[in-house]
Amino acid sequence: MQTSDHDGVLVVAVSGELDMISVDKVGTALFEHLAKQPDGLVVELTVDFMGSSALSMLLELYARAQRAKVGFAIVATAVAAARPLMASALTQVLPVAQSVEEAVKSIQEERKPG
Template identity: 40%
Template sequence: MAEPAHHLSTTELDRGILLVSVSGALDAATHQPVVAELDVVFESRPPGVVLDLGEVEFMGSVGIAMLVNCHHRADRLRVPFAVVANTRAVLRPLQISQVDGALPLHASVDEAVAAVRLVST
């Protein structure tokens, strides 16, 4: 049986910060469940959201657009938001599209959570 294209999970950390972890591919064929999960997460207005892309093996333009949209949505809702991007599969497309400087990128979950905590206090 084939592996699913991605795995998605949401975990509540201390102080109610939500960690959304994605693995596998993040592209036109696989992004919809991730977008749906992020919709639920943002609708709950948590004190912070960390999107962990550390296990993403491929990210297409749809994934980039999703990140930009999440960042804008978090700003509108005033929900602190951070992205864990520490692999070439994620960082390179962000650099090529020149959106890496516009997103709150961090090298580890701990760094991202610390950044979200700092903003939410």
């Protein structure tokens, strides 16, 4: 996992495999980032494999972000991430963006006072 700050929006790039073995470690790190209350959290999935446990973790992360009023988006350009999200219809539930830039801009627009 690599993190970068985009004007207060934290982008976390997740690579490798998100399976039953790795999802707890990745999820714990993402929940810790969220607990720091950034303006927004973007999860960029550049994974080679993503199992159902990862989908559950992303749903929980989104729910926690909503409760904490932290902007949230997922970028899933890798086929291994996009396919399970689409197959499970979670693209209808989770905020999915086409690029990190789009996700950051969307969160920043959401956060503007007015």
